[in-house]
Amino acid sequence: MAAEHQSQASTDDIRVPPVAVLGGGSFGTALASIAATGGARVRQWMRDADLVEHVNTHHVNHRYLPDFSIHPDVVASTDLAWVLEEALLVLVAIPSGGFRQVVRQASPYLAPDAIVVSTTKGIETDSFLLMSQILEQETHSAHIGVLSGPNLAAEIAQGHLSASVVASNDEQTRSRVQAALSCDHFRVYASNDRYGVEMGGALKNIYAIAVGMAAALGMGENTRSMLITRALAEMSRFAVAQGANPMTFLGLAGVGDLIVTCSSNLSRNYRVGYAMGEGRTLDEAVAALGQVAEGVNTVSLIVRRASEENIYMPLATGLYRVMFEGVAPREMATALMRSEQSSDVEFTLPREDTRRAQQQTAARDISS
Numbered sequence: 001m002a003a004e005h006q007s008q009a010s011t012d013d014i015r016v017p018p019v020a021v022l023g024g025g026s027f028g029t030a031l032a033s034i035a036a037t038g039g040a041r042v043r044q045w046m047r048d049a050d051l052v053e054h055v056n057t058h059h060v061n062h063r064y065l066p067d068f069s070i071h072p073d074v075v076a077s078t079d080l081a082w083v084l085e086e087a088l089l090v091l092v093a094i095p096s097g098g099f100r101q102v103v104r105q106a107s108p109y110l111a112p113d114a115i116v117v118s119t120t121k122g123i124e125t126d127s128f129l130l131m132s133q134i135l136e137q138e139t140h141s142a143h144i145g146v147l148s149g150p151n152l153a154a155e156i157a158q159g160h161l162s163a164s165v166v167a168s169n170d171e172q173t174r175s176r177v178q179a180a181l182s183c184d185h186f187r188v189y190a191s192n193d194r195y196g197v198e199m200g201g202a203l204k205n206i207y208a209i210a211v212g213m214a215a216a217l218g219m220g221e222n223t224r225s226m227l228i229t230r231a232l233a234e235m236s237r238f239a240v241a242q243g244a245n246p247m248t249f250l251g252l253a254g255v256g257d258l259i260v261t262c263s264s265n266l267s268r269n270y271r272v273g274y275a276m277g278e279g280r281t282l283d284e285a286v287a288a289l290g291q292v293a294e295g296v297n298t299v300s301l302i303v304r305r306a307s308e309e310n311i312y313m314p315l316a317t318g319l320y321r322v323m324f325e326g327v328a329p330r331e332m333a334t335a336l337m338r339s340e341q342s343s344d345v346e347f348t349l350p351r352e353d354t355r356r357a358q359q360q361t362a363a364r365d366i367s368s
């Protein structure tokens, strides 16, 4: 069966560049199918030989996306060299904990002009590096990018209309990824704010845990809206302080991803928060999930960095104290609601002279 797919796929090499996906989880599988739908020859690397056999025989990833068919032109393998052979677009969908190790293994097999794109929404623990920064360290590729947005894998696999952002400083990377991953149900927008897009994906996981917790405690939609909106202020404050473009947070990889992850039970981060809100410990919640919820690690890293750099992040800090210091969620909610109001300005207000100048410009525009 696999050989049959290989020969069929090889005729497609001429039309679209061959794609390699590293990672056999839900997102890697969803992306592999999208690339195959667009006509690419797609090879997917995963470490589990039984899963490879199952995917190639039944076209279903029974471990991570059990209810959905994979495009039959996706061929899985445990052989990294074979998967990367001739691949001109490489999508890395490995959780942040194993990302560097897998990229290091893959690096010798990368084609010299391969485009390498991270789809992982996390931060490396020891280095505080984002995944694209690891790609810069571990590969020789001049074409590095990230893909991030409101992209629940199960919904993509179902064919629900979805969109994402490819971010790179390299124009070729942006346009090739747009071409390779666009299909009837998936659309890719381009950005040159790689840091902001990638940081948005990592940060929103933290707040999905908090919102899941609030939902389990029976809090309503006002609460969800308040948390999402203040989360957006908090995550953009952090990322902009580190060099991100604030406009990125009004886009798919900012507020878009934040909304979906804070609203859906399909989000693993939301589910971890929900389980803790129901009274489970963090360890129990993570064990019950059986998959990666990147926000569990990210919250510690962000709270430490925010404290070092004096960036005001009350929600992330409060969540950290609930998750790791045993503070009860309701007690933390009350403490946050009663906290000192002086620093709670919704937006940084323009100075009086700036405001007056803006009004004069607006009046001129209207009268002209």
Ligand SMILES: NC(=O)C1=CN([C@@H]2O[C@H](COP(=O)(O)OP(=O)(O)OC[C@H]3O[C@@H](n4cnc5c(N)ncnc54)[C@H](O)[C@@H]3O)[C@@H](O)[C@H]2O)C=CC1
Residues within 6 Å of the ligand: 023, 024, 025, 026, 027, 028, 029, 046, 047, 064, 093, 094, 095, 096, 097, 098, 099, 101, 102, 119, 120, 121, 122, 151, 152, 153, 154, 291, 292, 294
């Ligand atoms: N699932 C989703 O809806 C989305 C996930 N993402 C991001 O994609 C990344 C990957 O997530 P999923 O595919 O969802 O994860 P998953 O939990 O479904 O699967 C992870 C996969 O990576 C493999 N893996 C883990 N460590 C490895 C290592 N050291 N060496 C080799 N393989 C290893 C596992 O065997 C598994 O195949 C995460 O950072 C996540 O934030 C991004 C958008 C959507």
Ligand SMILES: O=C(CO)COP(=O)(O)O
Residues within 6 Å of the ligand: 121, 149, 150, 151, 152, 153, 205, 208, 257, 260, 261, 266, 267, 268, 269, 270, 292, 293, 294
């Ligand atoms: O990033 C995601 C959706 O865009 C998936 O979120 P989870 O990792 O919480 O499942």
